[in-house]
Each structure stands twice: as C-alpha cells, then as structure tokens.
Amino acid sequence: MVHTREDHPRRERGGIDELPSGALRVRVYAGIDPVSKRRHYLTEVVPAGPKAERQARTVRDRLVREVEERRSPRTAATVNQLLARYLDQFDGAPRTLELYRSYVRKHISPLIGEVKVAVLDAEILDSFYAELRRCRDHCSGGRAEMQHRTPGKHRCDERCYPHVCRPLGATTVRHMHFILSGAYRRAVRWKWVSVSPVTPAGPPAAPTPNPKPPSAADAARIVNEAWGDPDWGTLVWVAMTTGARRGEMCALRWSHVELDPERAVLWLRRAISHSAEGWIEGDLKTHQQRRVALDPETAAVLTEHRERCRAHAAALGLSLDKDAFVFSPQPDGSRFLAPSSLTQRYDRLAKRLDVETTFHKLRHYSATELIVAGVDIRTVAGRLGHGGGGTTTLKAYTAWVSEADQRASKQIGGRMPERPVWLNPVERAKTDPQSPYERIAGELRRDILAGVFVDGGHAPPTKQIAAEYNVSVATVHRATELLKAWGLLTSCPGGRAIVVRPPKLEDKSRDGASGIVDAPTKTHTSKGTGLLDLEVRWRGTIVKKLTAEADPKDANGLRQLLVDAIRRHGRDESQIADYEMDIRYSGVCNLLTTFVASAR
Missing domain, CATH: 1.10.443.10 (Intergrase catalytic core)
Incomplete structure (x- = not known):
C-alpha cells in the first residue's frame, strides 16, 4: 500500500507549555530577528482556568495566522534600538539631527526607551505625552525634591532650590511625536511591525501662531x-x-x-x-x-x-x-x-x-x-x-x-522709517554723552575751557580721576583718548598728558550753558584768509579731513578745495552734489558753515 504525505498527520506549528502556576504559555516561531540575529518567537500567556487549554489553542492559531500573513512583529528590538537605527539613517539638516538626538536622550529613552517596538501602543504614547506635559524633569511627583546645580557630589548652596514642575511646550511634544512617527514608518517598511502605533496616538494640538512684530x-x-x-x-x-x-x-x-x-x-x-x-x-x-x-x-x-x-x-x-x-x-x-x-x-x-x-x-x-x-x-x-x-x-x-x-x-x-544719518561718535559725545567715559571727558572738557586747568600744564593723574568718579583706570584711559581727539590734551612721552586750552569767549546768553564757547583763532589776515579745518562728507559719511589756508567767504576757493577732496576720494566733479564740507577755523570746535555745491 502506497502512503502519501496526506496520510501522515500534519505537525502543528507552535507549542503550548504549562507553567508551574498552571497558566499556559503559547510560543510560535516567527523567523530570525533582524537586529539580534537570533530565533524570534511570539509568546503569549493564557491564565489558568477550566477553559485555558481551548483558549491557548485559539491564541496559537491566531499567532500562526499573523506569522503566515506577515502581520506579526519580526523582532524583539526596543524603542531605543529602533531610534538609534532611524537616526543613523536620518538625512535631515545637522542641526535637526542634533535636536532630535537631544530629545531622545533627555525624554524618550528614560521613559519608553526599553519598551519593545511591538508592545508600544497608543495608550502608552498618550501616557508618555501626558508625562511630558506634566514635568520636563520627569520627577516622581512625591514629596518636595531639590533642583541641584550639578548632578555630581557637591555641597548645596543658594543655587540649589526646591523643584517646581514645568511642562514641556506643545511644540516640543509634537516634535517627539514626529520623531516616533518617522521611526515607526521605517519599522513598517523594514517589516519589524505590521502597523504603526503612533498614528492613532494623540499629541497636543499645535499652538496657534501668534507673531509679535515690533511696531x-x-x-x-x-x-x-x-x-x-x-x-x-x-x-x-x-x-x-x-x-x-x-x-x-x-x-x-x-x-x-x-x-x-x-x-x-x-x-x-x-x-x-x-x-x-x-x-x-x-x-x-x-x-x-x-x-x-x-x-x-x-x-x-x-x-x-x-x-x-x-x-x-x-x-x-x-x-x-x-x-x-x-x-x-x-x-x-x-x-x-x-x-x-x-x-x-x-x-x-x-x-x-x-x-x-x-x-x-x-x-x-x-x-x-x-x-x-x-x-x-x-x-x-x-x-x-x-x-x-x-x-x-x-x-x-x-x-x-x-x-x-x-x-x-x-x-x-x-x-520703512526714514534712514538715520550717522553721527560721528567723537562729536556726538560733546553734546550727548552716553557712556561713563564720555561723561567724564565732558566734565573735564568744561573744566579745561573754563580755565580750571592751566594751558600747558599736566592733566590730573589717572588714578585720581578714577577714584573721584569711582570708575576703573581703563575707563579713564578711554576718557583721556576722547579728550585728545577733541584736541584738548596732547601726549607727553614718559609723563602725564598736557592740557591744550584753545582761546575762549564768554557766552553772552548764559541760558543754562557753561557760558564758555570756543572762539576763532587769530590766524586769519585782514582780508579774511586764514587756516581752516575742513571735514568732507559723502552722503553723510566722513571721507576726508583737511587743513588748508583759505577765505571762508570765498565760494570759488571753497568749491575748488571741495573738488580737490572729491578727486582724492576717487570720484569726479560731476558727483559734487553728493558731498558737503564743514568749515571751522583751525583748532576751534565752532562750526563756521557747511559748504555745498551743485554740478556745473
């Protein structure tokens, strides 16, 4: 008699083992784990009872169908292992990858990192999101804890304070939802799991955009x-x-x-x-x-x-x-x-x-x-x-x-608001001092012009000024350099700076000002010609500073001086309308006039 394969009883897949507690353990082989490279089994335990054996056979049949239909998880990998592989293949911007790794390190790994990929479900994720919205430090929620200044051994001081729970923002929690969603999409593609548990989970709603531009x-x-x-x-x-x-x-x-x-x-x-x-x-x-x-x-x-x-x-x-x-x-x-x-x-x-x-x-x-x-x-x-x-x-x-x-x-x-014109900070400090060194320089300037310090004498010692104004020596040095830029001090090799006091006139108005103003030096002749300080600006920016002998009332002479300065600036006379020239007597701060001209 010829026997066929159908005559022999077919061996059932999977096994049912009785545990010491009386419960039944169902195990079905599901292939080789792609992560650990070991045999992977689907396991489920049926509690002891009069119907336990029939329930165990039902569970075994279900697990066998999942394996045959490739709906069963093929790995026992954890969420940590999935995220490590996902981020190793991440092709986004370096800054984004760095941010994602920090989220995994600080929040995902400590809370759900050891959960198996196949076990994670929407309920676990909802609890995870709720914990993130409760406390960003994942405290136990028990008796009052301390927020220590360092995780290592130390002696507590005022920098260690009682912990106060602070939730993570909705946007940050959604970022972690996106990380898990992307990782599980890869897991489905790699056939580690059949469906993603992240899709039905509910992260917090995105906050309503509320841009607050300046008025x-x-x-x-x-x-x-x-x-x-x-x-x-x-x-x-x-x-x-x-x-x-x-x-x-x-x-x-x-x-x-x-x-x-x-x-x-x-x-x-x-x-x-x-x-x-x-x-x-x-x-x-x-x-x-x-x-x-x-x-x-x-x-x-x-x-x-x-x-x-x-x-x-x-x-x-x-x-x-x-x-x-x-x-x-x-x-x-x-x-x-x-x-x-x-x-x-x-x-x-x-x-x-x-x-x-x-x-x-x-x-x-x-x-x-x-x-x-x-x-x-x-x-x-x-x-x-x-x-x-x-x-x-x-x-x-x-x-x-x-x-x-x-x-x-x-x-x-x-x-747009009107574009401001840049002011020379050296000149601006005379009328609008802002920094401590500018205010010190302004007060010393008033003393020099008032004759408190002798022309040609030494300026006060640096340490004396620092002590008087309760500032550092470096601040006094900056004030001294500003006075030199104003022409009121000059350097003396190996000694203190020398006071240079220009001639002054009493201000007849005396309306709250110091009462002393700079006066023209007596370098001009009877015909009006004298030594002039010229400051040439192009569209508000200083480009040249010159000293020349000229008559400040001679328009043709001033025009020629301006043309010469424009050529030194690398431009030609046709652009003269973009330039202006401040005129002062040499060594005097008072502005005589500002000369402008149009192209011919």
Whole structure:
C-alpha cells in the first residue's frame, strides 16, 4: 500500500507549555530577528482556568495566522534600538539631527526607551505625552525634591532650590511625536511591525501662531539706535526689508548681491547653522534658493556699506574679495558672523530700548508690513522662503491678511522709517554723552575751557580721576583718548598728558550753558584768509579731513578745495552734489558753515 504525505498527520506549528502556576504559555516561531540575529518567537500567556487549554489553542492559531500573513512583529528590538537605527539613517539638516538626538536622550529613552517596538501602543504614547506635559524633569511627583546645580557630589548652596514642575511646550511634544512617527514608518517598511502605533496616538494640538512684530515706532527706534554703528545698522535694515533668516544674513556674500540700479536683487543661497562641529555654512532651511528684490533705499544702504568695507580693507592693506561675506568680523570679509553673536548684540540693543522683541521678529515685521501694504500672500511667502505656496504664511499671519495687489519690493521701502544719518561718535559725545567715559571727558572738557586747568600744564593723574568718579583706570584711559581727539590734551612721552586750552569767549546768553564757547583763532589776515579745518562728507559719511589756508567767504576757493577732496576720494566733479564740507577755523570746535555745491 502506497502512503502519501496526506496520510501522515500534519505537525502543528507552535507549542503550548504549562507553567508551574498552571497558566499556559503559547510560543510560535516567527523567523530570525533582524537586529539580534537570533530565533524570534511570539509568546503569549493564557491564565489558568477550566477553559485555558481551548483558549491557548485559539491564541496559537491566531499567532500562526499573523506569522503566515506577515502581520506579526519580526523582532524583539526596543524603542531605543529602533531610534538609534532611524537616526543613523536620518538625512535631515545637522542641526535637526542634533535636536532630535537631544530629545531622545533627555525624554524618550528614560521613559519608553526599553519598551519593545511591538508592545508600544497608543495608550502608552498618550501616557508618555501626558508625562511630558506634566514635568520636563520627569520627577516622581512625591514629596518636595531639590533642583541641584550639578548632578555630581557637591555641597548645596543658594543655587540649589526646591523643584517646581514645568511642562514641556506643545511644540516640543509634537516634535517627539514626529520623531516616533518617522521611526515607526521605517519599522513598517523594514517589516519589524505590521502597523504603526503612533498614528492613532494623540499629541497636543499645535499652538496657534501668534507673531509679535515690533511696531512701526519701535522699528524706527531700533534702526536709529543700531545706526550708531553703520555696519550694524545696515544688517538690521536689510533684515527688516528682506525678512531673511538669521543664518541667511550671516551667510550672505557680495557675490550674492546685485546692486544694479535698474534691478537690485539679493540672492539667498546659503545659511549658517549649528552642528556638533560648531557653526557651519550649509543649505537653506527649505533647501530652496530664492531671489529677493530690493527697494532703492535698501540698495543704496548696501552700496554705502560696500564702500565702507572696501575702505576699511584698503586701510589695512587688504582687498575685499567678490566672495567676501557682507557682514563679517574681519576687515576683508573672510569669516562669517556667528549667528549667536548677532542674536546677543540685538538682544542687548532691545534691552537698552526696553522693547520686548527678538531678531527673528524682524522677519515678522517684514511679513506683516507687506501684507498690510496689500501684497498677495504667495509673493510674501516667496520673499520669506515659506513652502506650500503660502499655506504657512497664511496660517502664521492671518490677523494681518487683507486685499493684496501690490508689488512687494516697492512697498516695503515706503513703509520703512526714514534712514538715520550717522553721527560721528567723537562729536556726538560733546553734546550727548552716553557712556561713563564720555561723561567724564565732558566734565573735564568744561573744566579745561573754563580755565580750571592751566594751558600747558599736566592733566590730573589717572588714578585720581578714577577714584573721584569711582570708575576703573581703563575707563579713564578711554576718557583721556576722547579728550585728545577733541584736541584738548596732547601726549607727553614718559609723563602725564598736557592740557591744550584753545582761546575762549564768554557766552553772552548764559541760558543754562557753561557760558564758555570756543572762539576763532587769530590766524586769519585782514582780508579774511586764514587756516581752516575742513571735514568732507559723502552722503553723510566722513571721507576726508583737511587743513588748508583759505577765505571762508570765498565760494570759488571753497568749491575748488571741495573738488580737490572729491578727486582724492576717487570720484569726479560731476558727483559734487553728493558731498558737503564743514568749515571751522583751525583748532576751534565752532562750526563756521557747511559748504555745498551743485554740478556745473
């Protein structure tokens, strides 16, 4: 008799073992674990009872079907192992990867890192999110704990204080939801699990965008304060008009700037971001370059900034390369400005003005001003570098949206405050002292002009001044240098500075002023010719300081002096309308007149 395979009883898959407690353990082979490379079994325990055997067979049949249909987990890996592999293959920005690793290290691993990938479900995730919203330090919630200044052994002092629970923000919790969601999508693709448990879980709702741009009045104050340093003022101005991100401003090179009078454009191609190695130059946040049109005033601001950069580099025997950074701590523009330095300087500026704002809110200012001016959302989104055809912009700036029909680059220039004129800080300190050393120099200047100190005598000792004003010696040195710049002190090798007191006249008005003003020196002749100090400015910026013998009432002679100064500046007489010349008698602070002329 011939026997076929059907005549033999088929061996059942899986096994049922009785445990000492009387419960039944069901085990079904599910293949080789791709992580541990060991045999992987699906295991489930059925409690002891009269129907335990029948329930165990039902469980075994279910597990066998899951294995055959490939719906069973193929690994006993934990969430930590899944995230480690997922982040090793992450292809996002270095800064994003660094942020994700910190979230895993501080929050995910301590709470659910040892949970098996197949065991994690929506209930566990909801409890995880609730814990994050309770306390970011994951305290036990029992009796009062201490927040220690360091995790190591130490002696507690005032820096150790009772712990107060602080929840994580909704945005941070959602970031961790996105990390787990991305990791489980990979796990499904790798067939570690059949379905993702993250999808049905409920993270906190996204907070409603609430941008708080500075008001027009605050924007004007910020620009005027920043213009004390024209280079810094230029950066703030360009950030306001273009809405560029902090990293994009720091990565801007002169080769990315087109200052054609007919069509000025800013080409945003790179950004400075932070990584484990420090600050690096890389792609933009959206990995998409964009060109931003510039209004005429912003183009003029950048043109003047480029001329200043070239002049600074030339003064040190350097040249400004075409690929030099527009905003750089180096005279030749060879190194980019660190975004953290930019943020710190802007925060100090805002604190001085008592304005609650950040550098990023200049981006909000640009967006809201364009929307209020009637620019369509898609154009605003293009200038800001938002993706989604304006969806992100519409969500963020809904409160400012109105009818849109205008061109962005021409509107923003009209809504900017009037561009301030830079004042020479040396001259400004005479009438508006701000720093301690400027106030000290101002008081010493009044004493010198009043005759308290003898002309040609020694100035007071540095330590004496420091003790009198309760300041450091370094502050007194700065005040002394300022007095030298005013021509009231001169250096004496190996000794104290010498007082130089110009002639003075009594002020007849005596309306609260010191009563003493500078008077012209007696160097002019009976015909009016005398030695003059000339200060030539181009568009408000000092470019030349000269001393010449001339008659301050001779217009032709003054015009020739101005033309000669323009040629020394590397320009020609046709641009004379852009220049002006302050005229003073030599060694005297009082301004006689400001000479201007038009092109012939």
